[in-house]
């Protein structure tokens with residue numbers, strides 16, 4: 001019997017390159033015995049709908065926003081189909097971490113031939129994220145950089161926006177309760193990740209990061225008291241050197257976060273709301289994603 005595939009396509013992600021090879025991709029899936037149902041994503045709509053658990057496989061094609069929205073929909077289904085991802089966005093950290101091809105046809109072929117990898121997913125209050133939940137400096141960059149600028153400048157647009165923000169870095173008083181203890185301080189930045197690539201850059205100690213170990217990697221950067229400290233913090237961030245005077249790093253499977261003021265969060269590069277209280281839990285191996293055959 002043919003395997004039923006729901007193929008979600010964001011025609012506007014990245015530079016819309018997918019349009020040039022869409023028919024080839026559908027043809028490839030059909031040749032591999034999939035019965036393909038296509039659905040284009042809509043800007044404000046829910047891509048995955050109730051009843052989509054009748055499919056054996058849901059494949060989405062788009063950037064980080066499409067990925068996040070599709071995974072959120074899939075996680076809500078009663079029984080979760082396998083998941084495939086064809087990355088066509090600007091940065092695609094999740095795809096980089098999983099070793100997925102940036103060539104859409106190659107990525108599609110890997111989905112047709114590959115095997116499932118059970119990957120951790122983060123739950124941030126009621127929303128899921130695949131690779132990052134973050135607040136503070138730099139984090140507004142990914143969802144505030146206009147789509148047109150991202151398309152023209154790609155990765156450079158993120159860096160330019162980040163540098164533009166440096167003089168306005170604001171700190172937040174936050175407490176983090178996790179499996180290893182509690183930290184309370186003023187922070188300019190915090191990220192909870194499940195990925196070895198963030199913002200298009202490889203994260204330090206990549207070999208120590210597993211996407212199926214039930215643990216997040218947490219990085220918190222303290223606020224600076226003066227200009228010299230600020231410069232030191234920026235330097236250690238740029239050089240990716242964790243300086244224990246300013247930067248905390250630890251692993252945990254859950255976090256309870258309370259802040260004194262509203263903090264805008266980013267989830268997988270999209271705006272995630274500004275709650276003062278956040279519960280984050282690792283949904284160990286909850287997403288069965290198809291990766292390249294030898295992975």
Ligand SMILES: Nc1ncnc2c1ncn2[C@@H]1O[C@H](COP(=O)(O)OP(=O)(O)OP(=O)(O)O)[C@@H](O)[C@H]1O
Nearest residue numbers: 013014041042043062063064065066089090091092
């Ligand atoms: N059918 C559609 N028509 C127009 N816009 C759409 C459609 N479907 C989704 N979008 C919009 O496309 C935008 C881009 O989505 P996505 O984040 O997947 O790609 P990207 O921004 O190019 O990639 P990245 O986030 O990795 O940089 C989102 O703002 C989404 O609302």
